Amino acid sequence: MGITIYDLAREAGVGIGTVSRCLNNHPSVSAKTREKVLAVAKRLSYQPHAHAQRLASKKSNTFSTIIPFFTNYFFIEVLQGVQDRASELGIDLILYGVNNTAQAEYYLRRSLHGGRVDGVMFFSMKFPESYVAKFEQMKLPLVIVDAYHEKFDSLLVKxxxxxxxxxxxxxxxxxxxxxxxxxxxxxxxxxxxxxxxxxxxxxxxxxxxxxxxxxxxxxxxxxxxxxxxxxxxxxxxxxxxxxxxxxxxxxxxxxxxxxxxxxxxxxxxxxxxxxxxxxxxxxxxxxxxxxxxxxQPMYEMGTLALQMLINRMKNPCAAPNHSTFLPELVIRKTCGAQPGVVSSSLHSGIELGEPSS
Structure with a gap:
């Protein structure tokens, strides 16, 4: 099995979002961190498109993303993470922006019956119960982001x-x-x-x-x-x-x-x-x-959401994976306290099962 983004993150001692930023030359990453991650990638002979090519042998290599409010800053950041991870893997994305449940259901129907996509990311809305059985029957991989459903993989902040x-x-x-x-x-x-x-x-x-x-x-x-x-x-x-x-x-x-x-x-x-x-x-x-x-680690949510969808394609019969990000309090001037970052009362980071490989 090839080297994955998780292997790079573990070896470099950083998060998967940081690895994704480094591989995509994102300006928010320091030169020192980028050099460290790229050195690890070179040493481990990481090939970002190898996984996508394996998927493409039998699949369309395209995912649909159903998301509200393209102009919302939260979703812009999350989508950047999705897009960067997809680019690393050579995966195409179809983005559907919706304003209401009826529109969301229309694009769910297109995703199910159009034969054009290998999986669906569904963002920040209650997943329609009328589509639960349909997705189970069609066995189309689904990840619900910023919301929860017990029967499907989900990713959200607490x-x-x-x-x-x-x-x-x-x-x-x-x-x-x-x-x-x-x-x-x-x-x-x-x-x-x-x-x-x-x-x-x-x-x-x-x-x-x-x-x-x-x-x-x-x-x-x-x-x-x-x-x-x-x-x-x-x-x-x-x-x-x-x-x-x-x-x-x-x-x-x-x-x-x-x-x-x-x-x-x-x-x-x-x-x-x-x-x-x-x-x-x-x-x-x-x-x-x-x-x-x-x-909220918005960019990281995007990269992990796409990775979870890939994992589901590889392991369609695995139990649903419900992953949660734990938030941090960032103290600046509007509260009147000394600036700083305070981790969650639980702990900071991500709670998730071991990624499939």
């Missing part, structure tokens, strides 16, 4: 743990009146992040108050957008006069948090002096805004 960590951090800074700006509760991440926020409050003996939660009414991207964050922060500040006003806010995504920071500036509210802010994702804009946030 949203609940990340939200708890963000809220606990604000509590540790002395805040008791902590608000939340959330997106549509039709989405799994929004529901889980709300639950994590509530659990952290309960642990600290702080009563949950729905008046301190603003759920966006903006339907675009299910509320995970800048405008929704802007309007939600204005609403929170309007509600916030009096003794029980929020002195801190946990926001369900960075892109919403960027909009919320704009609204705070317009209202003359100082961050973090008047209100502390913590987001979720750690997109590139978060660094420029000095936003304290919960880091």
């Amino acid at each position: 949203n609940l743990e990340g939200a708890k960590q963000a809220t606990r951090h604000l509590i540790s800074l002395g805040h008791r009146n902590i608000g939340m700006i959330n997106a549509s509760l039709e989405t799994t991440p929004a529901r889980e992040r709300l639950e994590g926020y509530k659990l952290a409050l309960a642990e600290a003996g702080i009563p949950f108050d729905m008046e301190k939660v603003v759920i966006t009414s903006n339907g675009k991207q299910d509320g995970f957008n800048r405008e929704a964050g802007y309007e939600s922060m204005k609403e929170m500040l309007r509600r916030g006069f009096g003794r029980n006003r929020a002195t801190a806010v946990f926001i369900a995504s960075d892109v919403q948090a960027i909009g919320a920071l704009e609204a705070a500036r317009e209202f003359g509210v100082r961050v973090p002096e008047d209100i502390a802010v913590v987001g979720f994702d750690d997109i590139e804009l978060a660094k420029h805004a000095q936003l304290t946030t919960v880091r």
Whole structure:
């Protein structure tokens, strides 16, 4: 069996996402790390396209990716990881952008019956129950990313743990009146992040108050957008006069948090002096805004999702592999604490089964 990306990562002492970045000459990797990984690849005679060529002998060597919101920063990062890993292996991708369940079902149907793809990556939506039996019958490999289904391989971040960590951090800074700006509760991440926020409050003996939660009414991207964050922060500040006003806010995504920071500036509210802010994702804009946030390893999620799909093709009868990334708290200026990175209360990294070989 040939050398895999996992072998390179293990030998070089780095993550698979870092290996993928090095092989694709990604600018975010230091020259020292790139040289180390490339030296290991050369020493082990790594041939990135060998696996894809083996697959191509009997397959179309094409995967479909069904994903919402091409313009969402989270998905742009994840797709970059998918694309880079696919390029390494000579795999073609068909990208389907969808806005609702009906569109997702249409492209699932095309993937099943078009005969054009070897597998499907399905992102961030509840997988339609009406298609469970169809995928099982057709034995078409499927990986669900940023969501979960017990019958199929899945890959997601522990949203609940990340939200708890963000809220606990604000509590540790002395805040008791902590608000939340959330997106549509039709989405799994929004529901889980709300639950994590509530659990952290309960642990600290702080009563949950729905008046301190603003759920966006903006339907675009299910509320995970800048405008929704802007309007939600204005609403929170309007509600916030009096003794029980929020002195801190946990926001369900960075892109919403960027909009919320704009609204705070317009209202003359100082961050973090008047209100502390913590987001979720750690997109590139978060660094420029000095936003304290919960880091999701988005690029690594993309590379691993594609690798899981390949593993499923090689081992179609194996039990479903449910892998989870554990988040990290990245402390910057918007919370008022000293900058740094705090690993999850569990541990940082990935929880997954041994990759198939």
